[in-house]
Amino acid sequence: MGMAWLVLQFLLCAALIAGAGYVLSRSADALADAYGWGRGWVGLAMLATVTSLPELASGVSAVALVGAPNLAVGNALGACVVNLAFLVVVDLLQRQQPMYGRASATHLLSAGFGVVMLGFVAMSLVTGRAAPQFLGVGLYSPILLGLYLLALRSVFAHEQSSRQGEQAPALERAPAAAVRREWQRFGTAALVVLAAGSWLPEVADGLSQTMGLSRSFVGTVFMALVTTLPEMAVTVSALRLGALDMALGNLLGSNLFNVLILAVDDVAYTRGPLLADAAPAHAGTAATALVMTGLVIVGLVMRPQGRVLRVASWVSVGLVAAYGINAALIYLAGA
Structure with a gap:
């Protein structure tokens, strides 16, 4: 398969996912108004889940059809790193003050659970075949599922307690026909994301072979960039709506779902525990995501007001540096 045809398919996947x-972002915002949902919760649970469908589809397709565990693991962890790096763009777009000064403290819960889940993944990657397993599935998989569900419940409860006393908008504010149309648009867009995400692993695998790049690098950099386009599109759209917390909730919530995807990929992978067959270099990506999430937590607690060279906060500078170092290390590892 020629390079030009592969690149064309790759760009088409990117266009479909971005559009x-x-x-998705516009429909979700309309549904939030119709049902009286909080934008923070919509960003964390509803949008984050749907915008992570490319990672889910790509991961399952990579292990079940292509037989490439490094593509699946690299895509999931690489998407976490890309999402965290995109926080720099969010920060740059907040011209009045750094975003950490305006963001809700609720995001600390999302980031904290992300650290715990990524920590389990990093430990499993380091231990390899020595990690406990049952019926060919690593024991880290049910742990990740439990942590994800606990994170959703905890964040929802915290947000509800913070919003006590607020009057929720009534459903009658939007006509039933308009609500149905938004659900139809939302469902159609989700199917497009799922289809394009399923197509992506085969194209990425062909690119890795044609360009002589490792599957780990292609999964961590190329696939991760494309499969996070929905998160980017939703985040920018949320910022245009003035919903900073929805934007942050989408990115941090997507990271929680991306780590959960590794558990789903583990079940679909029939050759044993997924992380046992993944290259050790992915532990570096998990560590990078841990460092970047830690920087975000520091920013949410300290809420820095100054900017480096009047452009972005020092937290954003640290995020860019961590992302660049990780991409270079994955490329040099060549796994």
């Missing part, structure tokens, strides 16, 4: 991600 569908924009539709």
